[in-house]
Amino acid sequence: MLCAALLVQAEDLPDDFASHTPLTVSGEGPWYRLELPLALQLSARQSNLNDVRVFNADGQAQPYAITLGEPQRAEDQTPVAVKWFPLYNSDDARDAEPKIRVERSTNGTLVEVLPQGEIEAGEEILRGWLLDTSAINAPLDQLILDWSTEREGFQRFSIEASDDLQHWKRWGEGQVARLSFADELVEQRVVTLPGRSARYLRLLWTTPQTAPTLASAQVVNTRPGALPLSWSPTINGSVEKPGVYVWQLPVALPLERMKVAITQPNSLAPATLYGRRDSNAPWQLIDSGLLYRLTQNGQDVVQDEMELPGNVVQQLKLEVDDRGGGLGNDAPKLSFAVRATQVVFLGRGAPPYSVAIGNATIKGANLPLSTLVPGVTQEKLASLGSAKLTVTPVEVPSAAAPVAAGLDWKRIGLWSVLVLGVLFLGWMAIGTLRASRHK
Template structure:
């Protein structure tokens, strides 16, 4: 029995050896990453920021940038967090001068402005050209004899197209500021303000007491603003509730524009590949366009750059996924998965070119994008624009400088930490004011050529050693089995002789 126990023990230990060999400890050193980018910092700040450039997104090999590492000079990884700040833009304030049109009439007017019927003529662009008062047949733009005794009754104001802003950033007027009446150093009156979008329907939105008081020294005390809740309008009418109507030297609208809070995005333009090269040919349709991209790109918007002068290009935008095949003879098949349908265009009309803009989509990571034209006869091959908001890498400048940003490893585990654990207590304003590291030249290591990190290569080597070891062990088992069979025969022969 002791002779059989030793070989059995050796066999058990040998069988356990492959388990340890197949699960080596994963390495995590700068040499395990395909790319490196030196980071230059002043060394004066403990927390530093670095906005990730396009090269990082194109070279990284994980969708969520799990393969980012910040190493110091000794190869020690430094804590970092990925931060995508929300834009905080203060409102923009501006002033727009009004074009003033006085209305003169013989009749009395009141705060509602209904006693004087006016006729307003405009140009094709909407600007006011003239104002005619029907009551008394007089106006501020008529040189007739019956205007001699006409008096000022109200003012029509045109602030121009700029008063409305644009579609994305509409302007809102929150106050009017008045210049002192012409030729008057002392003045006091109560005015009402009416606004209109079409010069037909008027709404009263505010009133104010306007006054200018000048002393013997030439100093003026003025109450020259009419404030109201922010409104969007182009035309206004000023009516006197109390006091003598007067022509003001100027009237300016104080506007408030809220800038768009859309984040600043980067855009990568990609030309289509002529042929699919990753095994999707079987499911690919004729006319489809394949665009290789980086898996790390967090795409939020897509756009097309069309070269044809007049083209309407309806498409389905998506990607291919590999699924178990439903057809016999195949284990898997490639299926087109649409993300969105859209119509892109470029049309020249009246010497003006109209182009489709960027299309917003839910954030996606795709190594390849596919455009499937919905018009089978389409031959356009536009460039695809992928837009994303670049993240800011916030890292703790500890250890031993200088620092290096390493990336490019498909099997990396995530090490990004919450921002509160890298920059605890930092306000959004402080984060926006962080020192920004400067990137050096992108460096490529031997891992980039093989496509695998040192850890992956070590794992493959360990796997190969495991197969060799299994072969040796199986051979050993066969030898031990032969020895056992021979020993059993010898024991049996000795037993027969004893009998």
């Protein structure tokens, strides 16, 4: 009986966790999928999410599995070079949409692109560039440009896509930059594309007279099967010294992207980013790039994000070159993103169900997904019922202080009862044995 009592007391209970949020379920059970918001993950006390549990209405823990949003990158993401063709307009129609006639090879690849109509020599204006991406049968994720060295500063252009060179769809705007600081050169040559397929891309410069001469154009395919990102609310940082900002995350996480809130107009900051797992580890270089918020033609042009390799970090440090003006005296707010994390659980007992998180000492209880859902496939996983939080967490908790290894009085008390019970039984057995010998 004492052993049974000990096992009952050792079961996980909802009150053992710092955060406890009700769930609503829909679809056909008994399995349900829950997208775990990053704001809720920040309540965890263990970076591997061992302290996540799902309970039913009677407080009974449910079997569950965690599919962590680890980055799914292709091993080889070599950019693919594409052909580019200049688009000209006449001087009196420099802002008009270029009209072109093309010549193709037998396999459909463009050989030459010429203006539709005659333009007298010396009156042609470089309006933009046409890229032939017809050889790439995959969604386009990034565009990488290089241009002539005499054109420094910012290059801003619209991006349009077409499959027939007649009908064009707008894909947004692109921004690249090349700036010189003393003997150093800072470049931003990568433009994000919307991850869709197209046979041709058209880049039209906002100000035609600033259009540079391209030296190369490359595209990168979309990462196959990449999971969506889950973004955090903003957190505050601190100033280590002028131009050096440090942010402490509530828990160590595998970060994929970060965004710095640049509030001051006309800010320009060549920056280097470092990260580490804890305050005792050395800083590791993550990335370098150019952050800015500039006003051009009455519009703000912003580059405020940096890509991270998915390493688990809890502290970030940004060193800014103050020759560009910096990011101000106070540390800017920071938000970060991880790959979306999913909890799959088997609903047993009476609903409503709830998710609990936040316990520094509890051991993990998650099962492999193939064990929880026998014969699981991507199609079967997508067809499972869904669960959602009834309350959306919006605040980021402060970073949890390291938990000192202290005495677990609850466990000590239970074991003391068990040991005393055994001693009492032994004392009774000895007394009975003595009485039997006396008789």
